[in-house]
Amino acid sequence: MSYIDGFVIAVPTANRQAFIDHAQHFDALFLELGALRVMECWGDDVPDGQLTDFRRAVQATADETVAFSWVEWPDKATRDAGMKKMLEDPRMDPNTPGNPPMPFDGKRMIFGGFQPVVEVSAPQA
Template sequence: MSNYIDGFVFPLPQIYVEEYKQVAEKVAEIWKEYGAIDYFEFVGDDMVLEGVKSFMETMGSNPGEVIVFGWVVFPSKEIRDLANEKVPMDPRMTELVAPLINPDRLIFDASRMAYGGFRPIVQTKID
């Protein structure tokens, strides 16, 4: 069990989901160039379970926002650490992300994102 993942969750205005998706698909390819073996992003659909705090509540989402939950899989923490150094410096990332963080039309607000690196404790694959 040597894989390592970076996980993240954040609110996103519903009206920008398709625009965000187009950027995320390109971003995923860049992460793979730097060593990621899988890249996943999902949009919240069934967000309420009685007796537990929802992602929407935890993230302080506003009306008109959805929750994006994602993770990037790396073959090791070392490869992940190198990717985390190199990806932000890739000029394609700056170009792709700039329209999402424009203060006049803020689509992605990193200050509202929860993020962390995770080592495995259980890893099973159903064939």
């Protein structure tokens, strides 16, 4: 069964295209290092909750949009090896010439690795 890394971040709404450009640059590295799929999602219907919610989790302000992303790996071993290589890769450093700057405050990003326990798919026609 696959392994999933999930990410939630607050992105200044004005930086939407910069976020997309940043994702396209760095998501290619995930695929190069063994990921099966990367999804980058821009908040469209992110309601305020009574106790907590996505916006509060990342301290999003009124001029920010919550982005939700995940990376699907074939297994945890591939993820662990890929993430180690990614963190050591100079293409990850936003200070390296040619790399896009980070269009959000990385300190407010929440992330984690998840082992799928249930998977349901629609029947194929």
